[in-house]
Amino acid sequence: MAESSTKLELRNLVKLFGDVRAVDGVSLQIAAGESVVLLGPSGCGKTTTLRSVAGFIKPDGGEILLDGKKIADGNSSLPPEKRRLGMVFQNYAVWPHKTVFQNVAYGLVIAKLSRAEIEQRVRRALELVKMPGLEARMPGELSGGQQQRVALARAIVTEPSMLLLDEPLSNLDAGLREEMRFELKELQQRIGMTTLYVTHDQEEALVLADRIVVMNKGKIEQVDVPREIYLHPASRFVATFVGVTNLLDATVDAVDAKGGRIRAASALGEPFWASSRKDRLQTLNKGDRIAVSVRPEAIFVNGSAPALNPKFRARVHKSAFLGNRIDLRLDLKGQQFRCQVPKFDQGLLQSHEVDVEFDSELAWVV
Amino acid sequence: MATTAIDSGRTLSGLGRRVALGYEEFHTTIRREPIKYIVILTAVAALAGLVCYPVYLLFEFSLYDNAGKFTLSNYWAVFTRDGLVSALMNSLILAFFVPLCCLLLGLPMAWFVSRTDMPFKGLVRAFAGIAFIVPSFIAVIAWIFLLAPNSGKINKLLMSLFGLETPPINIFSLEGLIFVESMHFYPLVFFAVTAALDNIDPSYEDAARNLGAGRFRTAITVTLPLVTPAILSGLILCVLDALAAFGAPAALGFPVNIHVLTTKIYTLLSHPPQLQLAAAVSIPIIFFTGLCLFVQKWWIGRTKYTTLTGKIGKAQAVELGRWRWAAFGFCFLVIFFSVLLPLTALVILSLLNTFGADIALKNMVLSNYMIFFDDTFIVWQSVQNSMKLSLATATLCVLLGIVYVWIVERTKIPGRGLVTFIVMITFGFPAVAMGVGILIGYIDWLYGSLWIIFVAYMAKKIPFAFIFMRNAIKQIGEELEEAARIAGATWLRSVRDVTVPLMKTGIWVGWVLIFSLSLRELAMSIFLTQPGTEVMAVAVYIYLEEGAVENAAAISVVIALLSVVTVMIARKIAGKGTLEVG
Numbered sequence: 001m002a003e004s005s006t007k008l009e010l011r012n013l014v015k016l017f018g019d020v021r022a023v024d025g026v027s028l029q030i031a032a033g034e035s036v037v038l039l040g041p042s043g044c045g046k047t048t049t050l051r052s053v054a055g056f057i058k059p060d061g062g063e064i065l066l067d068g069k070k071i072a073d074g075n076s077s078l079p080p081e082k083r084r085l086g087m088v089f090q091n092y093a094v095w096p097h098k099t100v101f102q103n104v105a106y107g108l109v110i111a112k113l114s115r116a117e118i119e120q121r122v123r124r125a126l127e128l129v130k131m132p133g134l135e136a137r138m139p140g141e142l143s144g145g146q147q148q149r150v151a152l153a154r155a156i157v158t159e160p161s162m163l164l165l166d167e168p169l170s171n172l173d174a175g176l177r178e179e180m181r182f183e184l185k186e187l188q189q190r191i192g193m194t195t196l197y198v199t200h201d202q203e204e205a206l207v208l209a210d211r212i213v214v215m216n217k218g219k220i221e222q223v224d225v226p227r228e229i230y231l232h233p234a235s236r237f238v239a240t241f242v243g244v245t246n247l248l249d250a251t252v253d254a255v256d257a258k259g260g261r262i263r264a265a266s267a268l269g270e271p272f273w274a275s276s277r278k279d280r281l282q283t284l285n286k287g288d289r290i291a292v293s294v295r296p297e298a299i300f301v302n303g304s305a306p307a308l309n310p311k312f313r314a315r316v317h318k319s320a321f322l323g324n325r326i327d328l329r330l331d332l333k334g335q336q337f338r339c340q341v342p343k344f345d346q347g348l349l350q351s352h353e354v355d356v357e358f359d360s361e362l363a364w365v366v
Numbered sequence: 367m368a369t370t371a372i373d374s375g376r377t378l379s380g381l382g383r384r385v386a387l388g389y390e391e392f393h394t395t396i397r398r399e400p401i402k403y404i405v406i407l408t409a410v411a412a413l414a415g416l417v418c419y420p421v422y423l424l425f426e427f428s429l430y431d432n433a434g435k436f437t438l439s440n441y442w443a444v445f446t447r448d449g450l451v452s453a454l455m456n457s458l459i460l461a462f463f464v465p466l467c468c469l470l471l472g473l474p475m476a477w478f479v480s481r482t483d484m485p486f487k488g489l490v491r492a493f494a495g496i497a498f499i500v501p502s503f504i505a506v507i508a509w510i511f512l513l514a515p516n517s518g519k520i521n522k523l524l525m526s527l528f529g530l531e532t533p534p535i536n537i538f539s540l541e542g543l544i545f546v547e548s549m550h551f552y553p554l555v556f557f558a559v560t561a562a563l564d565n566i567d568p569s570y571e572d573a574a575r576n577l578g579a580g581r582f583r584t585a586i587t588v589t590l591p592l593v594t595p596a597i598l599s600g601l602i603l604c605v606l607d608a609l610a611a612f613g614a615p616a617a618l619g620f621p622v623n624i625h626v627l628t629t630k631i632y633t634l635l636s637h638p639p640q641l642q643l644a645a646a647v648s649i650p651i652i653f654f655t656g657l658c659l660f661v662q663k664w665w666i667g668r669t670k671y672t673t674l675t676g677k678i679g680k681a682q683a684v685e686l687g688r689w690r691w692a693a694f695g696f697c698f699l700v701i702f703f704s705v706l707l708p709l710t711a712l713v714i715l716s717l718l719n720t721f722g723a724d725i726a727l728k729n730m731v732l733s734n735y736m737i738f739f740d741d742t743f744i745v746w747q748s749v750q751n752s753m754k755l756s757l758a759t760a761t762l763c764v765l766l767g768i769v770y771v772w773i774v775e776r777t778k779i780p781g782r783g784l785v786t787f788i789v790m791i792t793f794g795f796p797a798v799a800m801g802v803g804i805l806i807g808y809i810d811w812l813y814g815s816l817w818i819i820f821v822a823y824m825a826k827k828i829p830f831a832f833i834f835m836r837n838a839i840k841q842i843g844e845e846l847e848e849a850a851r852i853a854g855a856t857w858l859r860s861v862r863d864v865t866v867p868l869m870k871t872g873i874w875v876g877w878v879l880i881f882s883l884s885l886r887e888l889a890m891s892i893f894l895t896q897p898g899t900e901v902m903a904v905a906v907y908i909y910l911e912e913g914a915v916e917n918a919a920a921i922s923v924v925i926a927l928l929s930v931v932t933v934m935i936a937r938k939i940a941g942k943g944t945l946e947v948g
Contacts (some may be wrong), residue, residue: 054848054852055851056848056851079851079856079857080848080851080852081851081853081854081856083852084854085852086852087848087849087852089845089848089849090845091843091845093843093845093848093849095846095849095850095864095868097868106850106853106863107852107853107854110853110854110855110859111854154849155852158853
């Protein structure tokens with residue numbers, strides 16, 4: 001990444017709460033125009049990281065650079081009002097005593113813009129979030145989704161150098177949340193603003209992110225594009241946190257460096273092939289302990305085609321018809337597996353035993 | 367990618383590090399935001415001067431003799447000198463029986479109002495409110511009018527009805543005092559319990575009914591345990607108030623030489639002032655106050671359950687059948703004796719041309735009220751003094767309250783917990799004891815001026831401001847302030863644009879209530895006033911002592927009206943000002 005295009009840089013950021021290392025050495029670069037999502041369970045340090053960038057938390061160590069200029073380190077921290085950022089809060093934080101117009105205009109009033117320009121920019125921002133003509137309303141008269149749009153308009157109207165979003169959709173109901181995801185994505189692409197977004201919702205992250213930063217216990221587990229995070233998780237944690245998976249303890253039986261895969265021996269009996277990252281592959285030797293992540297959709301059920309991997313006989317524990325797919329809970333030599341079959345098969349729903357086989361491309365060594 | 371950071375802070379212990387960090391942060395922030403810290407430091411200094419200094423002096427004085435030598439003789443006197451021992455005993459008797467009576471009256475009333483189909487519930491609530499709002503040193507005047515041994519109207523009535531030789535009731539007694547105070551303080555139990563009942567999800571009770579418990583069994587086995595903490599806190603407030611009360615004990619006790627600790631302190635301060643002894647007599651009140659608060663805290667700590675208040679459904683009223691009128695009869699009797707009878711008597715008394723005159727239209731005059739308009743009396747002066755003091759106290763208390771609450775709720779300044787602690791100590795601190803401390807502390811500088819009364823009012827009313835401001839600021843999500851900072855507002859501007867406007871309702875309610883409480887303050891004013899600085903409540907007391915009971919009644923009617931009206935204003939503000947915040 002070229003230095004000139006770096007919008008935000010975190011260098012070894014540390015924040016302690018008492019003796020808890022809430023953020024424990026986080027380093028990250030975000031390019032101008034990029035949309036980065038911090039993803040992790042509650043308490044992983046993602047919100048603390050975001051609030052450090054916003055200026056509400058003073059880090060205990062490390063540095064934060066915005067546009068190449070240091071805005072915070074272990075000793076000093078630029079107050080939030082001097083950072084020229086936009087932020088959308090989890091509870092919207094739309095001021096209930098101000099009208100929609102006054103809410104959105106607030107930052108512009110502080111920047112002492114002319115009345116005419118303020119009006120014009122507020123109108124444009126409200127159009128952008130699809131709320132034109134509601135300037136005179138009080139927040140109490142708005143729905144949750146509308147308040148969220150006001151909060152968004154307020155955050156972007158000042159044309160901040162960066163947009164921060166702290167779980168902005170978590171207070172909306174499920175349907176609206178899904179709709180807003182795509183709207184946010186579209187808006188972000190249209191205005192091209194650099195965005196740092198915090199969420200614990202993995203689907204939200206997959207939709208919104210150019211790159212996802214998966215965090216756990218104050219540290220970064222993996223930074224990558226959504227596809228890579230899902231298909232090629234770097235750790236057990238990432239594999240289980242993003243999407244649903246079956247984790248299988250195994251040992252290395254053979255390494256195929258050229259094919260980018262290893263053969264794994266497990267309690268299931270006959271060894272099977274699974275893929276791995278090249279650099280990881282080089283560190284593995286026969287007998288090493290590993291785990292293999294097999295996503296539910298990476299298990300073929302009653303496949304007829306001859307394949308690379310062996311077939312295992314599994315007992316069907318439970319089955320459920322979910323419209324576009326069938327969900328199976330399988331028992332393989334005492335191990336529980338979840339499995340999805342993307343077609344409707346009445347016979348499958350009623351069978352007690354099935355043959356399963358792991359897709360060697362999609363079974364992933366973590 | 368993640369790397370492990372090792373910074374120097376790791377070598378420090380957790381607490382040491384936190385303090386060091388707080389200190390360091392404190393200093394860098396002072397440089398950056400001087401106004402913020404000037405405001406905060408001034409407020410903290412005010413707290414030290416208003417509260418810590420007098421309380422410290424109170425303890426110090428109680429431990430020294432006139433010559434300035436350390437001694438325990440002041441305490442020894444409290445437990446040995448005849449007059450003091452009986453005062454202590456009387457205070458304890460009050461502190462036991464008043465809460466007991468309050469429980470017997472307040473608890474059933476609360477259950478009737480909150481859980482049954484008793485008629486006129488709103489009326490019962492409203493009158494219970496008035497019973498508490500009208501100060502007991504005012505109600506006591508009416509009771510003297512009605513139940514004084516020879517002249518009392520009810521005594522006369524009973525004597526003529528039943529042909530009695532001697533008056534059957536004597537209000538000038540310990541029993542009379544227990545009665546008058548119970549009639550004033552039972553709303554503490556009533557409101558604590560109704561508030562708790564209103565906040566308990568009725569589905570707890572529905573579940574018991576569903577499992578076969580009858581309505582009274584449910585009330586005893588489910589409802590009662592759930593409201594025990596509320597009952598306890600109501601009772602403890604009764605104990606504290608019974609111990610700290612001055613007006614009613616003085617009015618009923620002095621003529622027949624029955625003393626409690628507070629009235630004893632007053633006499634110790636009057637003739638040749640014995641400050642050391644007065645300080646020592648204050649200590650038992652403080653001790654019992656502390657004990658009560660400790661018991662409450664211990665009890666709450668012991669209780670393993672909390673009732674979660676999420677969405678609260680409407681309670682299905684228990685149907686009392688024909689007993690609903692019996693329930694209302696009970697409530698009506700309490701209201702009749704705590705509000706209707708004494709206030710009616712007070713108004714009549716204030717209109718009678720002489721105290722002993724028969725209650726008849728021909729004896730009714732307005733002349734008792736003329737003292738308000740005659741400069742030769744202290745009354746108009748006292749009205750002005752009370753107004754000045756109450757306006758100043760309410761305004762400054764609210765301003766300081768905002769700062770304290772902001773320190774506690776919105777900063778990480780080390781020692782901010784101490785601010786809460788000091789403020790809450792003051793809340794439980796008996797007014798008379800606080801008054802003695804302030805007398806000792808400020809007598810050389812401010813005695814004889816309104817300022818010393820102002821200092822006392824401030825010290826005692828700050829906790830009210832703190833509680834109201836705290837509730838108000840807790841309604842405001844911190845994000846609302848942060849959103850302003852992000853948009854470019856400085857600290858001061860975010861407070862001005864967001865915090866204060868959103869606290870407005872709480873600020874006004876707090877202001878009006880502090881104004882109302884200051885307007886009728888007696889327990890501290892009584893020994894801090896000098897000729898020329900009398901306040902309204904003191905004027906009532908002076909007229910009462912001089913035997914001009916009908917004049918005292920006239921001033922009392924005005925105070926009672928002002929009290930009720932100000933509280934109604936506060937309720938009005940609180941009711942309509944509910945913005946949807948969040």
